[in-house]
Amino acid sequence: xxxxxxxxxxxxxxxxxxxxxxxxxxxxxxxxxxxxxxxxxxxxxxxxxxxxxxxxxxxxxxxxxxxxxxxxxxxxxxxxxxxxxxxxxxxxxxxxxxxxxxxxxxxxxxxxxxxxx
Amino acid sequence: xxxxxxxxxxxxxxxxxxxxxxxxxxxxxxxxxxxxxxxxxxxxxxxxxxxxxxxxxxxxxxxxxxxxxxxxxxxxxxxxxxxxxxxxxxxxxxxxxxxxxxxxxxxxxxxx
Numbered sequence: 001x002x003x004x005x006x007x008x009x010x011x012x013x014x015x016x017x018x019x020x021x022x023x024x025x026x027x028x029x030x031x032x033x034x035x036x037x038x039x040x041x042x043x044x045x046x047x048x049x050x051x052x053x054x055x056x057x058x059x060x061x062x063x064x065x066x067x068x069x070x071x072x073x074x075x076x077x078x079x080x081x082x083x084x085x086x087x088x089x090x091x092x093x094x095x096x097x098x099x100x101x102x103x104x105x106x107x108x109x110x111x112x113x114x115x116x117x
Numbered sequence: 118x119x120x121x122x123x124x125x126x127x128x129x130x131x132x133x134x135x136x137x138x139x140x141x142x143x144x145x146x147x148x149x150x151x152x153x154x155x156x157x158x159x160x161x162x163x164x165x166x167x168x169x170x171x172x173x174x175x176x177x178x179x180x181x182x183x184x185x186x187x188x189x190x191x192x193x194x195x196x197x198x199x200x201x202x203x204x205x206x207x208x209x210x211x212x213x214x215x216x217x218x219x220x221x222x223x224x225x226x227x228x229x
Contacts (some may be wrong), residue, residue, distance in 0.1 A: 033216045042121065042206065042219030043161075058216055090160060092216075105151065106217060108161040 002026050004109035006091050012115045013081040021076040021112050023091030031094045032074040033106065034058075034066065036087040043090060049074055050096070081116045088113050119144045123207055123220035131228050132199060138192040138223045140207030145188050148212040152181050152192050155204045155222070164205075165192070197227045 007022045025032065030051050035043040035058075045058030049068040063085055065077040074093075078085060091109040120143045130136055140150070149168045153161040165174045165181040167190070173182040180193040194201060204224045208217035 035216070035219075040221065042221045043208075043217070044219075045216035048216050092161075105163045105166045107163065108153075110160040 004091055004093055004107055006089075006109040006112050008112060009110070010113045012117060013078075014117060015081060015083065017081050018077070018079050019081070019114075021078075021089055021091075021114075023074045023076070023109060024072050025074075025091075025093040025107075025109075026072065027093060027095070027107065028071065029093035029095045029107075030071065031096055032068065033092040033094075034064070034074070034076045035090045035092065036060065037090060037111075038087050046076065046089075078114075083116050086114060086116045119147075119209060119211060119218045121207060121209060121218050121220035123205075123223050125223060126221065127224040127226075129226040129228060130197060132197060134197050135193070135195050136197055136225075138194070138205050138207075138225070140190040140192070140220055142188045142190075142209050142218075144211070145185050146211065147185060147209045148215075150181075150183055150190050150207065150209045151217065152179075152190075153206040153208065155206055157204075161206065199227045199229045201225065202227045 004025045033048045034046040037043045044060045047066040049055045052068050055066050089112045092106045094106045095104045122141045124139045151166045152164040155161050167174050167183045178195040183190045204222040206222045208219045
């Protein structure tokens, strides 16, 4: 049981380049999340998903896109990288009982450290 | 908009001391509160989750309390050890499918 895995661990992008951050969970969790963490700051929610085919914006969605075609995978896409997107990106997942509420612990991946130059 | 504040921002204590980390939030309408530990360059490890209907949760040397009406939570660490050195993050969930709103964390150093 690997939990939440993220690839790559590190990446350097040039301004204007695109990339996809991968996130996979093997816990059969239906809820998945993307956060970013800037130095000395708490995490901020970018996007989240309550199930395959359903995604919604979080606090800081601009410059990012997501998709959720399977329960296990929740990739985050950066289309035109900007220096302001230099950050550490964390994916997380949790389980909902199916009553429209996510009540359980969120489990986090190890993060992807992204630098945009 | 929910805001989460953690005090102190940094704390350094000798090994063996009991200590308290504080977390406050501006909107008391939360569904649950979660405490995490983050080691340098690593992901987050969940320590304790308290549902809004609960007053406290315990795990080993850790005890977390929740006073929802006053918008406060504390994390109590008993008999601190050097291995407890890390950044501790507090986060609240408003409800439904919402993500977590995080504080900036308390950077804790336990001196051997």
